[in-house]
Amino acid sequence: MEPGGSSKSQTEPKKRQSKTPRKPKDSVLEQKSPAEFFAENKNIAGFDNPGKCLYTTVRELVENSLDSTESISELPVIEITIEDIEKSKFNSMIGLIDRDRVDEALYDDYETAKAREKRLAKEARAQEIQAKNASVGKKVKEPPASKTMKSRGEASFYKVTCKDNGKGMPHDDIPNMFGRVLSGTKYGLKQTRGKFGLGAKMALIWSKMSTGLPIEISSSMKSQNYISFCRLDIDIHRNIPHVHLHEKQDNKDQWHGAEIQVVIEGNWTTYRSKILHYMRQMAVITPYAEFLFKFVSDASDKNVTIRFARRTDVMPPVPLETKHHPSSVDLLLIKRLIEETPKQNLLQFLQHEFVNIRKAYAERLIGELGPEFSPKMPIKSITSQQIVRIHQLFRQAKFDDPSGDCLSPAGEYNLRLGIIKELHPDMVATYSGSARVFEGHPFIVEAGVSVGGKDVKQGLNIFRFANRIPLLFEQGADVVTRTALKRINWSGYKINQTQDKIGVFVSIVSTKIPFKGTGKEYIGDDITEIASAVKSAIQQCCIQLKTKIVKKIQAREQQERKRSLSMYADNAATAAYNVLEAMEKSQASKKQRYEVKDAEMHKEILTHSTVRKETLRELYEEISAGAITKEMLREKLLQHVEQVDYEMALEYATHSGVSEEPREAIFIQSLEAAEDNFMDLHSPAFVFRLFC
Numbered sequence: 001m002e003p004g005g006s007s008k009s010q011t012e013p014k015k016r017q018s019k020t021p022r023k024p025k026d027s028v029l030e031q032k033s034p035a036e037f038f039a040e041n042k043n044i045a046g047f048d049n050p051g052k053c054l055y056t057t058v059r060e061l062v063e064n065s066l067d068s069t070e071s072i073s074e075l076p077v078i079e080i081t082i083e084d085i086e087k088s089k090f091n092s093m094i095g096l097i098d099r100d101r102v103d104e105a106l107y108d109d110y111e112t113a114k115a116r117e118k119r120l121a122k123e124a125r126a127q128e129i130q131a132k133n134a135s136v137g138k139k140v141k142e143p144p145a146s147k148t149m150k151s152r153g154e155a156s157f158y159k160v161t162c163k164d165n166g167k168g169m170p171h172d173d174i175p176n177m178f179g180r181v182l183s184g185t186k187y188g189l190k191q192t193r194g195k196f197g198l199g200a201k202m203a204l205i206w207s208k209m210s211t212g213l214p215i216e217i218s219s220s221m222k223s224q225n226y227i228s229f230c231r232l233d234i235d236i237h238r239n240i241p242h243v244h245l246h247e248k249q250d251n252k253d254q255w256h257g258a259e260i261q262v263v264i265e266g267n268w269t270t271y272r273s274k275i276l277h278y279m280r281q282m283a284v285i286t287p288y289a290e291f292l293f294k295f296v297s298d299a300s301d302k303n304v305t306i307r308f309a310r311r312t313d314v315m316p317p318v319p320l321e322t323k324h325h326p327s328s329v330d331l332l333l334i335k336r337l338i339e340e341t342p343k344q345n346l347l348q349f350l351q352h353e354f355v356n357i358r359k360a361y362a363e364r365l366i367g368e369l370g371p372e373f374s375p376k377m378p379i380k381s382i383t384s385q386q387i388v389r390i391h392q393l394f395r396q397a398k399f400d401d402p403s404g405d406c407l408s409p410a411g412e413y414n415l416r417l418g419i420i421k422e423l424h425p426d427m428v429a430t431y432s433g434s435a436r437v438f439e440g441h442p443f444i445v446e447a448g449v450s451v452g453g454k455d456v457k458q459g460l461n462i463f464r465f466a467n468r469i470p471l472l473f474e475q476g477a478d479v480v481t482r483t484a485l486k487r488i489n490w491s492g493y494k495i496n497q498t499q500d501k502i503g504v505f506v507s508i509v510s511t512k513i514p515f516k517g518t519g520k521e522y523i524g525d526d527i528t529e530i531a532s533a534v535k536s537a538i539q540q541c542c543i544q545l546k547t548k549i550v551k552k553i554q555a556r557e558q559q560e561r562k563r564s565l566s567m568y569a570d571n572a573a574t575a576a577y578n579v580l581e582a583m584e585k586s587q588a589s590k591k592q593r594y595e596v597k598d599a600e601m602h603k604e605i606l607t608h609s610t611v612r613k614e615t616l617r618e619l620y621e622e623i624s625a626g627a628i629t630k631e632m633l634r635e636k637l638l639q640h641v642e643q644v645d646y647e648m649a650l651e652y653a654t655h656s657g658v659s660e661e662p663r664e665a666i667f668i669q670s671l672e673a674a675e676d677n678f679m680d681l682h683s684p685a686f687v688f689r690l691f692c
């Protein structure tokens, strides 16, 4: 179709078809479409209540945008706007005329005159008590919110828009991508944020349930001369898109990407901080992206605009699609692979449809399967029974672990940058573990531990990421929280678990994140492989931090010693001078020579003074002539403290191996920083990325 043209899609149902025959007359059996199932159980996809629905909608759209931009290696520029839609504006959007209440007593928030009087009296009493408490300096509690605030049925509506500079979508695929539950492009074995083919559809289902308004999608792929525009909702019973408008429009600016707009019921007040937290954490794990977040409402004092600026142009490599590991497949999957493989015989099938099965190993496996199997047997002739035999062998045989090359971890460089950018900690250590494996799926755990910083509370502040998605809910049961709380001996690393402001960042990437539930909120603590990798990554960071902390403590102690010694210099000089002066006066009368041998303090002062005289007589002469003053003694004492401090620092540096002056970090920018053309140099204190 040409730009400007419009059509009703074939996927639009005919009116009379919209009701699926539920069950034959004499049967008790019922069926549900996936869309119906998720509409009825929307909490399992993170759509629990209006506030959480707003949060999850933002999250699903942002994550789709990131997946899309990264799939074409484009530095992400993502704009998210939540627009508060007032009731009358919402009504006019759906063509409903505002109507004043006539029968007040019908409403949930209606108060009889008596009830109102009672409430006001109660509120006045509470205010009085508060005023009294305040006047005697007692702590004043926030007064309970007035009951007249909002009626139960009064909802808030928001237009959520997310625009990206990603890959866009093929024109004809858009209706199914947004209007058919469990359809997507991320089902392959690959590390992606999205997986289920559900998120965007859930936003649409929620909009249909709460506002009845359709979703709008604009999209253009690279070098496409048109923009696809699609307005659609979903036929829940049949799980098919219901397209209102699907057309091609001019793309004068050669824009590529997608813009999704959906109007839903939500609750900004209760989920504001969660949404902002999510954005902030997304900025930590994605420092190469630029996010512009806006909340817009008629009350300008409530409006929010936050730009999370891009801090690096270095993007993690694009995750690669990989093949199944023999230990991770089940009967169904083997059957599906057999049906779909282009390979002709069993040998080729084993070799090409799985990782870590080379030709010689495939031949050994076939030998082990038994006499009814042979390398040349046609793959399509394999029976269900034979599939069971293959499965049994796959479970028992030894295979090398998958390499993890297909994964795309954030990288220590980006993780560190993100932490520094968002938290400004006093110190930070990062660590990237090597690939490990869980049920045939490779995974990599990276961790960062920071101490101190801006907006960080005392104690453990845990930040969890899975396939570079921040996880904000169900923290208590998560493997990272449990490990940090129970399995790390913080004090052993000189970190005070309750007093210090500790940031613990753990990012796990895998071809399959074993989330508990479909809500992608947390990873269980019951997977030993993951739990042990998380523990060791955090410990590695702590080891680095301990070195830094010990140095810092020693420097601080030295500083304190120096400060207190300097503090006493004045008093000590006065005391010593007074003693000397008194002695000089008494000696002047006796005119006796006096050798200093035993007065410890005097000896100390004299030893370190530049005035080295053999006898006190000379000293007395200098005192009486005013050549030695209190001020001079003080100066000499301070010089001595300075000297001792320097010697100690030197001795410490010799012991701890610091042989040079402190260094400043410098950044060298390569002129042609080709992708992947770099190497990371690791040290306990930093990671240096060298571009070739």
Ligand SMILES: Nc1ncnc2c1ncn2[C@@H]1O[C@H](COP(=O)(O)OP(=O)(O)OP(=O)(O)O)[C@@H](O)[C@H]1O
Pocket (backbone or CB within 6 Å): 060, 064, 065, 068, 164, 166, 167, 168, 169, 177, 178, 183, 184, 185, 186, 193, 194, 195, 196, 197, 198, 199, 200, 201, 257, 258, 259
């Ligand atoms: N902003 C976008 N740019 C390009 N393609 C998109 C965008 N948003 C969605 N899509 C496409 O629509 C498909 C469906 O998205 P949806 O959010 O429903 O599921 P998903 O991202 O595949 O998985 P999950 O439910 O786990 O998030 C995606 O697989 C993707 O191909």
